[in-house]
Amino acid sequence: MYKKAGLIFLLSMALYGENQWMTDKEAIESSDVYMRNCIPCHEYLPSTLERMFMSYLKVYSGEFTVKESLKAYLRNPDRDMSVMSELFLDRFGIKYKTDLSEQELEEAVNIYWNKFNVRNKLK
Amino acid sequence: MLVSKSRDTSLLRSSEKQSLTRFLSLYIFLVIILVVLLSTFYYQSQEQLMLSNQRTILSAYADKQVKNLKILHHYFPTRSEYPRDQHYESAIYDIERVLIFSTLKHPTIDFEHEIYRTGNKIHFMRYLDEYYLGAKYLFIEIDEDRDWYRETLIQIVVLGGVTIFILGIFGLFFVRLFLRPMRQSIELLDNFIKDTTHELNTPISAILANVEMMDQSIMAPRNLKKLSRINVAAKTVSHLYQDLTYLVLGHQTQSHDEWVDLQELIKSRVEYFTVLAHSKHIGFELQLEKKKIFMDSAKIARVIDNLISNAIKYNKRYGKIKILLTEEYFMVADTGIGIEKEKIPGMFDRYSRFNESEGGFGIGLNIVKNIIEEYHCDIEVDSVVNQGTTITVYFNQGAKRV
Known part of the structure; x- marks a missing residue:
């Protein structure tokens, strides 16, 4: 149960980080x-x-x-x-x-x- | 043209006065230019002296401001307040002379001068070796102390005025010195006339008396004509003698004013000159109203004689002389050679003549002018060349009259 919850958290963080990186890149390109x-x-x-x-x-x-x-x-x-x-x-x-x-x-x-x-x- | 309205008691002739006035005007003009130039140099030197005195303090202010700019440059933009001081205002410009910041009250800037006056301010410019905040030019502005300006102005006015006055006196002295030879030659002529006048009286009187005494009824017509010529010549010389006598003695003696019947006087003088006029076939036209005037009879006779004499002398053969007497004026008009308008003012000068072809000393109209001025009358000359001259004497309306 704890392992499953930890996996979901890590996946969520990874997805958030990927979205965040996309946002900075877009910002630089559009500046x-x-x-x-x-x-x-x-x-x-x-x-x-x-x-x-x-x-x-x-x-x-x-x-x-x-x-x-x-x-x-x-x-x-x-x-x-x-x-x-x-x-x-x-x-x-x-x-x-x-x-x-x-x-x-x-x-x-x-x-x-x-x-x-x-x-x-x-x- | 109205020739004279005021009494002139000066011994100077009008040509002499004219020379004097022209020379003095030119002299004073040059003196004023000299004084203005010297004043300008003096003013500029005083201004430079004042600016030199201010330079030290302005330089100290500039050093202080450079130090402040250096600090501001170092801390910019954390600190962005331009450094101000109660003793001065300042402005900074970049190398392209574009304003960076200014607190100057008088914004007119001169990049070509280190120190200068503008309005009531003094500006001092300092080049910056290191362009703090991009500033290459620093301007410091302080209020100008106007005391030097007032003192300089007073000095210029006082010294300039005294200089012009002293040089004017010198000018007057010099011009009199230069005119002395001219005056001496006139005096020489006056003395010559004075001496010769005394020698004229006896022979002229003798000729005229003997002509009058001759019994013309028994004379042959050919001799009558010769006698008439002698009479004309003697009267001409007599007229000249009377003018000279007046010139030499007349103006020195007291006037004996009395009521003179002008109508009668003119008639008698016309009769006197008739022989002279007939020698040139000149006719008289008289329009004389009754008029009495309170004057010295000898002097008014000189006026009338001279005007009629000139009208005959400068008339054409078979010409005409019109004499008009009214309550206000006395006029003599001839049909003679006339005179150019520009020569009219000078015709009343002593020893000036209409032209050189006629005889005379040129003293007749000068005597007329002197008498006219003595009695505060006016004289007017109107002349057209080759048509004739009209001279009108306006009586002094304030004088006693009937």
Whole structure:
């Protein structure tokens, strides 16, 4: 009796887990290019995307310069071009060259800028 | 054209005055330009001095604000309140000169100057080496102390005014110095006339008296004609002598005003000039109303004589002279050569003549003008070249009259 009940519970959990996995996958597929291509890797890094944005802002200042430098780096990642610290680069290295199309890259960078831009957040 | 309405007691002739006025106007204009330029430089130097004095404090404020921005950058977005200070306002712009955030009261921004005035504020710009929050340009704004402005303005007005005044005095001195040769030549001519006048009296009087005394009834017509010519010539010289006498002595003596019957006086003067007029076959047309005026008879006679004399002198042969006398005015119109309108104001100057072809010293109308002004009358000249000239003397309506 106990064995049967335990089996039913495990089967139920397994089915729930499968349904849950389907839901996350669908969510990622239906989200924007930034969510699909940036978040998955960066969520495992100690420095958040927001801090990286602030580093870009500190070096490149304006919207055009930030976006252009970001795109240039993503197309051809280079240690010398990176805004991250030596310590970070030693630990995590530099990313692989992006395989996003120009349009996708443009869209991702625009989303990134709009998400973390400081202008509308200062009070 | 109304030539004169006011009495002019100055010794300067109108041409001399004109030169004086033109030179002084140009001189004062240049002095004002110089003062304005110097004032502008002085104002700018004072402004720069004031800004230099403010630079130190503004630089300290900028350092403080950069430090605050650095802290905010580090803690953003946990902290998102833009750093404010009671002593100053500030704004940050990115490298593309796009505004990131501002608390400035006066939003006009100049990226080309480190420190400048705008409205009643002073702006100070600082470039950031590290672009905290994306800011490359930091602007600090403080209220302007207006004391320097008021002090500078007062200094400019006072010093500028004194400079213009002193240089104006110098200008007046210089212009008198430059005009001295012209004045001396006029004085020389005056003295010459004065000296020669004394020598004219006796011979002219003798000629006229002897012509009058001659018994013309027994003279042959050919001699009568010659005598008439002598009479005309003598009267012309006599008229000139009287003008010169007036010029040299007349204006220095006291006027003996009395009631003068103008109608009778004009008639007698016309009769006097008839011989002269007939020599050019000029006829008179008189329309004379009864009019008495309270004036020096010698002076009004000089006015009438000179106007009639000119009307004869500048008339054409077989021309006409119309003389009109009313309660308000006395008019002499000729059918002569006329004068251009632009030359009319100068015709009353001493030693100026209608043209060089006629004789004379050019003193007749100057005497007329002086007498007219002395009695506060007005004189009006209307002339058409080759048609004639009309000169009208308006009596002073406030003067005693019958």
